[in-house]
Amino acid sequence: MTSKHVAGPTLDEFEAARATVAKVAQSTPMETSRYLSSLLGSEVFLKCENLQRTGSYKLRGAYNRLSQLTPDERAKGVIAASAGNHAQGVALAARELGIKATIFMPLGVALPKLEATREYGAEVVLAGNIFNESLKAAKERAAETGAIFIAPFDHEHVITGQGTLGLEILDEVPDVDTIIVPIGGGGLISGVASAVKQKAATLGRTVRIIGVQAENAAAYPPSLAAGEPVNVEVQPTICDGIAVARPGTLNFDIIKDTVDEVVTVSDDDTARALVMLLERAKLVVEPAGAVGVAAIMAKKIKKSGKTVAILSGGNIDPLLLQRIVGHGLAASERYLKLRVMLPDRPGQLARTAEIVSEQNANVVEVLHTRHGRGLQISEVELELHIETRGKEHRKQVVKALRDEGYKVRISDDI
Missing domain, CATH: 3.30.70.260 (ACT domain)
Structure with a gap:
């Protein structure tokens, strides 16, 4: 299968990754939302990657990346850095492939994410107060030991694995007009946007891709304005899963060519979205996974035909959820x-x-x-x-x- 090539891996590579990822990842539910549809004025669907194995889409990219390692590379083991979801994805992928995994996580990582990563068989090292500090420590350990560093978003095989979610969306809602995607470093949206744009082109269609960032950790708007990745100072945010100070290099190159718009939402917007998802959709979603819904509720998204909002993860500390629900009720x-x-x-x-x-x-x-x-x-x-x-x-x-x-x-x- 071929298509007019856009930035990113080829459509053939996305299709091959889909067969690989299917060995471990589930085809997650696609739910409709009458409430969000009434707000937007267009039919809205929720792609429930919060119900994926490990609780997020990250398993897709992690398994695809580890599957490409040579026998010699597998023998060296893998190292990753993560605030939680990438950690669990790498840990499970490594277990399934028989590879030793060491995961560096921030000191304040949510307890459920920490415990789940350990339960999947990985060694966990707590280092740094924010993700970037954990990332630095992980890369240093990889350089010292020769283990293979597994980037959370800035690697072609990771991007290709995440893009399989886009192909799944097109299967489930073939006439989708808009897909709304959370953005941290850009691994998910770069894969989804590239895969969807290429696949839609073979069908003679166009699909609009909108990215959403937490306003306290929004590196993409200034980076897109500058034409290159720039660093931002990450402020406190409940959206820890997408609190990344600088876009990935490969991700940025794809996103600038394939993503139609990037918007931001406040923590209040996100808290309101979490309460709505609990009450109306009966779905537990982590803050980073709910920013697409938050953007719809905050009227940051224009009406544009059938719309799919990706719920990218559901790993949330119950104590944090309790506080966010209270805050969301107040914000509402x-x-x-x-x-x-x-x-x-x-x-x-x-x-x-x-x-x-x-x-x-x-x-x-x-x-x-x-x-x-x-x-x-x-x-x-x-x-x-x-x-x-x-x-x-x-x-x-x-x-x-x-x-x-x-x-x-x-x-x-x-």
């Missing part, structure tokens, strides 16, 4: 924190709770103090954490309390 204006000044006399706490209940809102936490700054001797301050149904319901609750004569302040530090 469904969680309200109020400070209410009350006269210090019996029955006032019960009355405020009654007012909230009359508005069909739910009090989930209460703090009652006489010692707040600015309080009169005859006053107490009541802090209420309330679940609401959204913006208008919040206003209704606040108005009801104020109409009863209470002094109410809305607090944003949830």
Whole structure:
């Protein structure tokens, strides 16, 4: 099979990788989303790589890369660096192929990702506070020992393996018009964009590819503007899986020729998307895997026919998920924190709770103090954490309390 060549591996190489990757990777579900379809005005599908073996798409690229190693290279073992998903992909691929794997991970890596990597049989070395520091340590160890370094995104065989996801999408939604892809270093989107553009060309079609980055770790917009990869300072973000300071060199060359647009989303946008996926789609997705959905919900994506958003991973620490859900509810204006000044006399706490209940809102936490700054001797301050149904319901609750004569302040530090 041949096609007009665009940047990246050839379509024949993608098809060959597909046969290789099929030995370990599942064909993941493609779900529809009526909620997102109504927001975008076009039919929206969710490609659930969060349900892939190891919990992310990374297994595809890792297995394809390790499968290309010679017997001598396999005997030397492999080394990788990862915040979690690449680690698990390499660890499982190495186990399946009988190769010794050593994985360098940041010190603050999520516990489920750390434990899963070890359970797949890899040796884990914790080094550095961010991915780039782990990456440096891994490359140094590889140079010292002669082990084969397995790049997380900047290698042709990794890119080819990730691109098999694009071919799968075209099989499942043949008339797809737009594919939305998370971007960190660029391994997934460079593979998907190259494979899809080439395959679509053989069918006489065009498909729009949109990349999404976390705004606190968005190296691609300035790099594309500069025409070459540039470094950015990565700020704290819940999207640790795509928090990469510099685009991959091979990835960038492909992306600049095959990706139609790159947009960014905030952590609040992503938290809202995670809550929506839990509530409406019943899917557990890690923050980096949900940025495509976040972009739709934040109206960063224009209506453009049938749209597939890739949910690239589902590996999330339950404790982080708990915090993100709370933050997402607040960002969606469904969680309200109020400070209410009350006269210090019996029955006032019960009355405020009654007012909230009359508005069909739910009090989930209460703090009652006489010692707040600015309080009169005859006053107490009541802090209420309330679940609401959204913006208008919040206003209704606040108005009801104020109409009863209470002094109410809305607090944003949830």
